Amino acid sequence: MNNNSNDIRFVARDHNWHPHAYTPGYKSSIPRSPKQALVSIQQTVSERSGPDFSHLQLGKHDNDLLLNFNNGGLPQGERIILFGRVVDQFGKPVPRTYVEIWQANAGGRYRHKNDVYLAPLDPNFGGVGRTLTDNDGNYVFRTIKPGPYPWRNGVNDWRPAHIHVSVMGPSVSTRLITQLYFEGDPLIPICPIVKSISNPDAVQTLIARLDMTMANPMDCLAYRFDIVTRGARQTHFENL
Numbered sequence: 001m002n003n004n005s006n007d008i009r010f011v012a013r014d015h016n017w018h019p020h021a022y023t024p025g026y027k028s029s030i031p032r033s034p035k036q037a038l039v040s041i042q043q044t045v046s047e048r049s050g051p052d053f054s055h056l057q058l059g060k061h062d063n064d065l066l067l068n069f070n071n072g073g074l075p076q077g078e079r080i081i082l083f084g085r086v087v088d089q090f091g092k093p094v095p096r097t098y099v100e101i102w103q104a105n106a107g108g109r110y111r112h113k114n115d116v117y118l119a120p121l122d123p124n125f126g127g128v129g130r131t132l133t134d135n136d137g138n139y140v141f142r143t144i145k146p147g148p149y150p151w152r153n154g155v156n157d158w159r160p161a162h163i164h165v166s167v168m169g170p171s172v173s174t175r176l177i178t179q180l181y182f183e184g185d186p187l188i189p190i191c192p193i194v195k196s197i198s199n200p201d202a203v204q205t206l207i208a209r210l211d212m213t214m215a216n217p218m219d220c221l222a223y224r225f226d227i228v229t230r231g232a233r234q235t236h237f238e239n240l
Contacts (some may be wrong), residue, residue, distance in 0.1 A: 008076070017236065019196040026192045027153050047173040053132060055097040062130050065101075065143035068124030076118055076122055077106025077144035079220035080226050082180075082208065085137040086167055089231020093137025098168040100129045101141055108149030108159075142220075145182065160187035163208075167227055176237045180208045180225045202236045 022033035061068040066075060082101070086094040104110045104127065107119030111127050125144065133139045146161045162179045169175060181188050188194055188207075197203050205228070214222035230237050 017199055017202050018038065018236065019198065023196040026196045029196070043173060051098075051168070053096065053168065056098070056132060058131065063139075063141045065103075065125065065127065065129045066139065067135050067142075068129060071123050073078055073124045075105065075125035075144050077125075077147070079142070080145050081140065081142055081212075081214055081216065081220055081222035082139040082225060083138070083162065083214055083222060083225060084208075084225040086133050086139065086227045086229065087137050088229050093133070093135070094167075094229060095133055095135045095137055097133050097137075098130065099133060099139045100128070100130045100166040100168075101143070101163050103143065103163040104146040104149060106147050108147035108161075119147065119149070120170070132236060148185075157192055158187055160185045160191050165227070167229070169229070176227075176229065176235075178206065178227075178235055178237045181206055182223060183207050183209050197236060205233075205235045 020033075021029060023029045037058040039197050058219070061070075066079065069075075086097055086099065088094060102110075104115075105119070105122045107117075107122070107126045109115055109117045109119040109121060109126070110120060129143065131139050131141065143163070146163060148158050148161050150155070150156070150158050161179050165178045166177045181194070188203075194203060195205075208223040208225040211222045214220075214224070218225050226235075
């Protein structure tokens with residue numbers, strides 16, 4: 001995912017960085033994992049090209065989840081700033097790339113018809129946002145810290161607080177998807193999805209770090225989550 005086609009430097013991907021498709025502790029992986037050898041399919045033009053976001057007209061509050069679903073009030077929960085940089089394997093910024101996030105509310109519930117968790121919906125929180133990185137690869141969102149929630153994996157399995165992140169490359173086929181967690185959360189090391197990642201360094205690429213230098217005094221804390229698109233320090237992406 002490099003916007004400079006003249007840069008021919010290459011760092012081979014470590015395929016051991018990602019979990020095996022079949023991970024019984026994560027029950028959803030059992031029906032989803034392939035039973036036969038994978039087959040390489042030639043990409044079509046539509047997969048090698050994609051939307052051009054350089055002229056995308058964003059709304060005033062598209063990256064502000066405190067305001068973009070406002071129905072007369074502010075969402076409940078801990079207000080936070082989420083920020084970082086999108087860079088390639090050499091630390092070079094990826095400018096003007098499209099970043100999306102989606103998440104549960106402070107009670108751990110998504111605004112989705114299939115989410116039946118008992119936590120109430122927040123009438124002032126939609127749980128989605130989008131932005132473009134600037135010329136230095138920086139992005140920023142304002143949101144609330146999502147709550148943990150139980151899920152039907154084990155008898156008493158809970159997902160840690162997390163935010164899903166999508167970064168769009170130069171084509172549809174280079175869209176990268178991951179999810180970030182918050183440092184210090186005791187649910188992280190016991191989450192079956194996190195435990196499917198055997199490399200502890202890969203897990204660390206999914207941790208957003210508290211950054212007091214970006215916090216707003218008397219308002220909200222800030223968490224930094226940098227995204228490395230590939231190479232030796234690549235962020236763990238779930239769709240690779």
